Each structure stands twice: as C-alpha cells, then as structure tokens.
Amino acid sequence: MKQVMDPTVPQVGYLKIEPPVAREGDTATIDAKNIYYRQLNEAVRRAYADGAKKVVLENVNGQRYIGNGITGKDLKIEVRGTAGNDMAMFMNGPTVEVFGNAQDGVSNTMNAGTVIVHGDAGDVLGYGMRGGRVFIKGDVGYRVGIHMKAYEGLVPAMVCGGKARDFFGEYMAGGMLVLLGMNSQFEGPLVGGYLGTGMHGGVIYVRGEVEPWQTGKEVGVFEASAEDMAELKPVLEEYCAAQGMDLAEVLSVPFTKLVPVSHRPYGKLYAYT
Amino acid sequence: MPQTLIQPEFKVDIDYDKCHKCGRCVQQCGWGVYAFNERPLPDDAKCRACHRCVTYCPAHCITIKKNDLAMKTNDNWSDAARKSIWKQAETGGVLLTGMGNDKPYQSIFDHLVLDACQVTNPSIDPLREPMELRTYLGRKPDSVSVESDGDGGYRLAEGAGMTNNVELATPIIFSPMSYGSVSLNVHKSLAMAATRLGTLMNTGEGGLHADLYPYAGNVIVQVASGRFGVDPEYLNRGAAIEIKVGQGAKPGIGGHLPGEKIDRQVSSTRMIPQGTDAISPAPHHDIYSIEDLRQLIYSLKEASGYKPVGVKIAAVHNVAAIASGIVRAGADYVYLDGFRGGTGAAPQVIRDNIGIPVEIAVAVVDQRLRDEGIRNQASIIAAGSIRSSADVAKAIALGADVVAIGSATLMALGCHMCQGCHTGCCSWGLTTQKPELTRRVDPEWGAERLVNLVSAWSHEVQEILGALGVNAVESLRGSRERLRAIGLDEQTCRILGVKPAGM
Numbered sequence: 001m002k003q004v005m006d007p008t009v010p011q012v013g014y015l016k017i018e019p020p021v022a023r024e025g026d027t028a029t030i031d032a033k034n035i036y037y038r039q040l041n042e043a044v045r046r047a048y049a050d051g052a053k054k055v056v057l058e059n060v061n062g063q064r065y066i067g068n069g070i071t072g073k074d075l076k077i078e079v080r081g082t083a084g085n086d087m088a089m090f091m092n093g094p095t096v097e098v099f100g101n102a103q104d105g106v107s108n109t110m111n112a113g114t115v116i117v118h119g120d121a122g123d124v125l126g127y128g129m130r131g132g133r134v135f136i137k138g139d140v141g142y143r144v145g146i147h148m149k150a151y152e153g154l155v156p157a158m159v160c161g162g163k164a165r166d167f168f169g170e171y172m173a174g175g176m177l178v179l180l181g182m183n184s185q186f187e188g189p190l191v192g193g194y195l196g197t198g199m200h201g202g203v204i205y206v207r208g209e210v211e212p213w214q215t216g217k218e219v220g221v222f223e224a225s226a227e228d229m230a231e232l233k234p235v236l237e238e239y240c241a242a243q244g245m246d247l248a249e250v251l252s253v254p255f256t257k258l259v260p261v262s263h264r265p266y267g268k269l270y271a272y273t
Numbered sequence: 274m275p276q277t278l279i280q281p282e283f284k285v286d287i288d289y290d291k292c293h294k295c296g297r298c299v300q301q302c303g304w305g306v307y308a309f310n311e312r313p314l315p316d317d318a319k320c321r322a323c324h325r326c327v328t329y330c331p332a333h334c335i336t337i338k339k340n341d342l343a344m345k346t347n348d349n350w351s352d353a354a355r356k357s358i359w360k361q362a363e364t365g366g367v368l369l370t371g372m373g374n375d376k377p378y379q380s381i382f383d384h385l386v387l388d389a390c391q392v393t394n395p396s397i398d399p400l401r402e403p404m405e406l407r408t409y410l411g412r413k414p415d416s417v418s419v420e421s422d423g424d425g426g427y428r429l430a431e432g433a434g435m436t437n438n439v440e441l442a443t444p445i446i447f448s449p450m451s452y453g454s455v456s457l458n459v460h461k462s463l464a465m466a467a468t469r470l471g472t473l474m475n476t477g478e479g480g481l482h483a484d485l486y487p488y489a490g491n492v493i494v495q496v497a498s499g500r501f502g503v504d505p506e507y508l509n510r511g512a513a514i515e516i517k518v519g520q521g522a523k524p525g526i527g528g529h530l531p532g533e534k535i536d537r538q539v540s541s542t543r544m545i546p547q548g549t550d551a552i553s554p555a556p557h558h559d560i561y562s563i564e565d566l567r568q569l570i571y572s573l574k575e576a577s578g579y580k581p582v583g584v585k586i587a588a589v590h591n592v593a594a595i596a597s598g599i600v601r602a603g604a605d606y607v608y609l610d611g612f613r614g615g616t617g618a619a620p621q622v623i624r625d626n627i628g629i630p631v632e633i634a635v636a637v638v639d640q641r642l643r644d645e646g647i648r649n650q651a652s653i654i655a656a657g658s659i660r661s662s663a664d665v666a667k668a669i670a671l672g673a674d675v676v677a678i679g680s681a682t683l684m685a686l687g688c689h690m691c692q693g694c695h696t697g698c699c700s701w702g703l704t705t706q707k708p709e710l711t712r713r714v715d716p717e718w719g720a721e722r723l724v725n726l727v728s729a730w731s732h733e734v735q736e737i738l739g740a741l742g743v744n745a746v747e748s749l750r751g752s753r754e755r756l757r758a759i760g761l762d763e764q765t766c767r768i769l770g771v772k773p774a775g776m
Contacts, residue, residue, distance in 0.1 A: 038575075041575055064568065064571070064572070065571070065572055065575045068572060068575045068576050069505040069508065069575065069576030069577070070505075071505055071506075085568055086559075086568060086569075086572045089572050089576070090503070090504065090505050090508065090572075090576045091505075092504060092505050092506075104559075105559055105568070105572075108559055108572070109500045109503055109504075111504045111505070124558055124559045127500070127558055127559050128499070128500035128503070130504070130544055143558050146554075146558045147498075147499065147500070147552075147554060147558070149544070149545055150546065151540075151544040151545055151546065152541075154544075170558075171552060171554050173545060173546075173549065173552070174545070174546065198552070198554075200549060200550060200552065201546065201549055263532065263548070263549040263550065264531070264532050264549070264550050265550070265552075266529050266550065266552070267531065267532070267550065268366075269366060269367055270366045270367050270368075270369040270620075271360055271361060271363075271364035271365075271366030271367065271368055271369065272369055272695060272696055273357075273360065273368050273369065273370045273621060273692075
C-alpha cells in the first residue's frame with residue numbers, strides 16, 4: 001500500500017536556527033535540542049573562534065559531524081546525549097567526551113586528539129585514523145579500526161571495552177587496537193570473524209583468546225609477552241583513568257596479540273607484463 | 274627447461290658502424306636493456322620500445338623493431354593471449370599492467386562528427402571575435418537573480434549567483450594521478466601548468482606534497498579509500514575536494530602502491546610508514562550506500578568550510594542511476610571515467626574487460642540528470658582517453674561540462690605509451706620514484722609543454738566553436754544536435770541521443 005503523509009500531523013525535524021549559547025569563563029554551553037547539525041557545528045566553531053576552550057553540548061540527539069575537522073590541542077568538547085555519525089572526523093587535537101552513546105564513524109580519518117565515549121559506539125570507528133586516542137566504554141559494531149595507520153610521531157590507539165562484530169582491524173596498517181570484552185550487553189563471542197583480515201601493520205590486543213575461525217589469514221596470533229604488556233599497559237592505564245575502571249581487573253586475564261605476517265601481504269600476487 | 278616460452282616483443286637493432294660507443298643508451302635505459310663491453314650490447318627481452326635510448330642516441334644508430342618471429346596465425350588465439358597463458362603458467366600471478374585499455378574496442382568518438390555553419394547562418398572567426406571558453410565547475414543555482422549595475426547593464430545579484438563554483442579558463446583539467454604513482458616532478462609540472470592556464474590539477478589519492486602548496490588554489494585534493502595524506506589542512510588547501518570511488522582502468526577494485534615506491538618523500542606526503550605497501554581498499558568502508566556517500570560529502574564540506582565536493586566514479590553499466598544518486602547526495606560535480614582511462618597499475622583482466630566507454634556514460638548521465646530536472650545541481654567531468662581537441666568538443670557536445678586529461682599530459686612529458694608504469698622503472702622519469710630517473714623531468718620544461726598542449730587544444734576548441742557559429746563553450750554543452758554519427762548502429766545512436774549523418 002502506498003503511504004501518504006498525513007498533512008494534519010505537523011512535521012517534526014531539526015531547526016535550521018542558531019542554537020542558544022551560554023558563556024561562562026572559557027566554557028561555552030550550547031543547547032543542541034532540535035538544532036540542525038550545520039547550525040550546531042557552526043556555533044561550536046564560532047565559540048572556539050571567540051576564545052572558548054571548552055564547549056558543552058546539551059541535549060545532543062544524533063547531530064552529525066560534532067568536532068569535525070577541528071584543530072587545537074587544548075580544546076575540549078563535552079557531548080551530553082547521543083552523538084551522531086562521523087563525530088571527530090578529521091579532528092586534529094581536541095578532546096571529545098561523550099556522556100551517552102555514539103553512532104557510526106567516530107574518529108573517521110582522525111589525525112590527533114582524544115575521544116572518550118561513556119557508552120557504546122556503532123560501525124566504522126577510527127577508519128583510516130592516523131593518531132590520537134579513542135576510548136569506548138562498551139560495545140562497538142562492525143568494521144572497527146579499519147585501515148588504522150601510524151606515521152612518524154603519530155601512533156593511534158583505540159580501546160573498546162565491550163565486544164566487537166566482524167572485520168575488527170581489517171586492512172590495519174599501524175597503531176594499536178585493543179578489545180576488552182568486559183562492559184558488554186551481548187551474549188556470544190568477544191569478536192566476530194575476519195579479525196585483522198588484510199592487516200599489514202600495527203598490532204591488535206584482545207583480552208582473552210581468539211579462535212582460528214575469527215582471524216583473517218594475514219595475521220599471526222600470539223600470547224602477549226611481558227614486553228608486549230609493557231607496551232600495552234600505559235594505554236590501558238589511560239583508558240581506565242578515562243572510564244573509571246580498575247586496571248588490575250583489566251589485566252587479570254591474559255591478552256592475545258595479533259600482528260601481520262607481512263608488511264607486503266599482496267607483494268607476490270602479481271606477474272608483471 | 275627453458276626459463277620462459279615468451280620471446281622478446283622487440284628487437285633492438287644497433288648500427289655499430291655509426292655507433293659512437295658513448296654508452297648513453299646504457300645510461301638512459303631504465304629497463305636495464307643494455308650491457309656495455311666496448312660497445313652496447315642489448316638484451317631484447319627487456320626492451321619496452323619506450324624510445325628513450327633512440328631519442329638520446331647522438332648517432333641515431335638505434336632502431337627498435339617489432340620482433341617478426343612468426344607465430345602460426347590464429348584469429349582466435351592471438352599472440353597476446355598465448356603469451357599471457359605462458360606468463361601465468363610460469364608465475365601463477367595476476368597479470369599486472371599499466372596505462373589504459375589497449376584492446377580494439379570501437380571508439381565512439383571516432384564515429385562522431387561535428388556540424389558547421391554554411392550559408393544560412395554565419396560562422397564566427399575566433400581569431401577576431403571573442404570566443405568564451407570560461408567554465409564554472411560546481412553546483413549551479415536553480416534560478417539566478419540579477420540586479421542593475423547602475424550603468425545600463427545587469428550583473429548577478431549578490432548571493433544569488435554562482436557561489437562555490439571553481440572558475441576555469443578552459444574546460445580542460447588534469448586528471449588525478451597520485452604522487453607515488455607518478456614522480457614529484459610530474460606533479461610540479463602539472464601544478465605549475467594548471468596555475469598558468471587557470472585550470473586545475475588533481476592530487477590523486479597520494480596527498481599533496483609541500484612543494485605544491487603555492488599552487489594549491491589550482492589543485493583538486495582527492496580523498497580515496499586509503500585516506501592517504503588527508504587531514505583538515507589538506508582539505509582546506511585545495512580549490513575543491515574529490516571523493517574517488519572508482520577509476521575507469523580498474524572499476525570496483527582498489528590499489529596497491531608497492532612498498533618499494535614508498536620512499537621518504539612519498540611516505541611523508543601520504544602520511545604512512547616507509548616501505549610498507551600503500552593499500553587502498555576496493556570500497557570506502559564508510560560508503561556502502563548513497564546515504565553514506567551523502568554523509569561523507571557533507572563531512573568534507575563541514576571540514577572545509579563548504580568547498581565544492583565532487584565524486585569520481587568509473588563508468589559502469591548502471592552509471593546514469595548511480596550519477597543521479599551522487600548528485601542527489603549533494604555532489605558538486607560527477608567525474609565519469611571511461612573504460613579507456615589510464616592507470617599506474619591495474620590487473621590486465623580488469624583494465625581490458627570492465628566498464629563502458631565515456632562517450633556513452635556522458636550521454637546517458639547528462640540525459641538522466643536533465644530528465645530528472647537536476648542537471649544544474651552538478652557539473653559533469655568526462656575522462657577516460659580524451660586524445661585530442663576533437664574528443665574535447667565531442668565530449669562537451671554529448672553533455673560534459675569539463676574534460677580531464679591524464680595520459681595525454683604524460684605524453685606531453687615524454688611518455689611513449691610503453692605501458693610499463695607499474696614497473697617503477699619508467700625511463701622518461703614519469704611513473705617512477707628512482708631519483709636518477711625522476712630528475713629527467715624538469716618541472717619548468719614540463720609545465721611549458723603542458724601549457725603548450727592545453728593552449729593548443731583550447732585554440733582548436735575555439736575554432737570548432739567558431740565553425741559551429743557559437744561564441745561560447747556553454748552553447749556547445751549537451752548540444753547533441755550538432756553531432757552526427759557515422760557507422761554507429763541505431764541502438765547506440767539512440768543511447769547517445771545523436772542522429773546518423775544525413776538526418
């Protein structure tokens with residue numbers, strides 16, 4: 001049956017108006033209720049241009065691109081509510097803290113900065129991310145950490161406290177990806193299939209064990225050594241501090257380390273004509 | 274057992290009576306053809322007929338000939354098919370090749386002719402009358418409002434006109450070729466030429482080297498699935514941003530720039546470690562739908578202060594519907610790359626068998642966008658073997674706003690179409706990162722040749738417009754009535770929206 005929109009029901013949607021901004025010291029508080037993303041993000045950029053160091057966004061309800069492309073080490077964004085897609089995409093330096101859940105594409109192609117989500121996050125986290133920290137308290141979706149990279153001083157790290165779905169760390173080229181499986185609301189395995197498929201750089205740590213069906217053929221699976229744990233521990237310390245978790249409990253289960261078998265996984269695939 | 278069943282494709286013939294024994298051929302060859310023992314001794318098997326040695330031989334004593342070794346004639350099993358089988362039986366590898374599709378598919382451009390004025394309407398002489406080639410790349414408003422200029426004329430009202438368009442002095446831009454696949458000197462040549470011509474070069478997916486920053490106002494910065502070199506600064510530098518979804522030479526597959534091409538400079542421009550493969554996944558993993566594409570387009574706009582964002586796709590079967598989705602997703606231009614487009618490296622089977630000609634793609638996309646009333650919302654860029662100013666004019670008449678040239682620019686810089694780009698040994702210093710080879714291209718020399726080429730083609734387009742009796746390239750755009758087909762079947766004519774000659 002063809003659906004017809006009922007003209008008697010008023011249309012509800014985002015308002016394309018400037019949001020209310022309250023300024024106190026170097027903190028700007030913006031009420032995001034019903035505000036369209038474009039006006040909201042403009043208000044954020046304007047607050048920073050006006051000298052604010054911290055922006056608090058109240059009543060966020062799925063607005064996209066929060067923190068998108070913002071540059072500056074000492075800047076902070078606090079999100080209260082559910083952050084929409086592509087939060088902190090291309091971000092270069094600031095710290096974003098979400099009191100709620102985040103949707104897809106968090107820290108997509110991020111260059112530097114810190115993202116803390118006190119909840120769950122969706123798919124495609126940290127795609128092509130080149131630096132900075134992403135700390136998710138709970139579960140994450142599919143394609144998390146795809147094509148994460150590292151470059152000179154920039155070495156990204158992402159820690160997910162819950163469970164993850166398929167393609168965790170696919171095509172990974174650098175950095176560190178950690179999965180804890182602790183704060184999960186799901187039954188079932190810690191991580192889905194194709195873990196580290198096509199991986200050619202970086203390292204994945206998983207708290208607990210992974211089974212052969214879960215991993216891609218381009219990764220080698222090892223028990224994390226004392227040396228590995230020394231590398232991992234500072235990142236977990238940061239994570240526990242950000243998420244209010246007990247480091248000893250996190251470390252109470254042995255970790256599995258996954259690294260690529262080759263930096264040139266497809267080097268022998270071709271015959272030159 | 275013989276090492277290979279494949280016999281050399283060429284014979285390097287040296288007239289030793291004339292030879293100076295200077296060894297320049299040895300030094301010039303990037304493929305390692307020549308050994309030297311009192312005189313140059315060629316290994317035919319390594320020769321790709323790129324003519325670098327021939328060009329630089331002071332005695333003109335080198336001739337490259339086809340190896341006439343007879344194979345039993347067989348119209349079904351071509352020599353090339355037999356050689357491919359031997360190669361794969363020897364290696365077990367996917368055949369990798371460079372440059373564009375070289376198979377003898379019918380060229381539609383070669384079966385289209387343009388109109389001219391005779392008697393009943395006057396042609397225009399572009400040498401003495403103004404002939405406008407200026408083109409605006411980007412979204413046009415649904416309507417424009419004008420205001421009086423206070424001097425008896427009119428001008429576009431402020432804020433109601435062509436906001437966020439990139440102005441081009443000619444409808445010819447340079448197509449994306451990444452730093453990594455081509456050398457930095459090639460990138461510099463392209464950037465300098467684009468700036469002088471008032472047109473655009475395109476970074477490709479390998480980032481923007483710091484040496485090109487002064488030219489960034491004439492650069493399209495590309496964002497591909499590998500996201501190499503993409504940060505807020507990069508996005509803000511360019512004149513426009515392009516999302517690369519596909520490439521005509523390899524629709525549907527990603528790219529692997531081999532680790533040995535990732536030297537320090539390439540590494541810092543792409544922002545990846547030295548020596549590891551630069552892998553571009555086949556899809557963008559944040560684009561699985563038109564809605565996702567819209568999300569990325571607007572993410573790029575948010576990050577760049579709302580610069581024009583275009584989308585490049587390979588021309589494939591359902592291109593009209595895809596392009597409509599792209600325009601509705603908010604793209605400011607759609608870049609259509611036909612199946613003859615070039616590449617730094619692609620599997621031969623993909624390059625030669627996937628995709629459709631750009632002529633068809635441009636015609637069906639233009640028609641579809643017109644039918645849907647959204648043609649003004651995006652420009653169309655046509656690419657994939659634009660070989661001459663005639664191809665430029667025909668592509669525009671079929672519906673393109675702008676054409677992009679890649680292979681032609683490399684030829685201007687010395688390329689001889691030897692199809693060895695993927696080897697990284699280009700003797701002309703174009704598709705290589707070896708310093709002893711890349712220094713063969715002086716950017717100043719390169720820029721001058723590119724300016725010459727595009728200026729010449731632009732003049733020729735003006736001549737064509739004059740013959741057609743119009744004084745602006747705008748008037749040719751989508752004007753298929755000024756095209757006729759010779760030797761194309763009825764169905765193809767209908768798809769192109771072009772009548773056969775005589776009608």
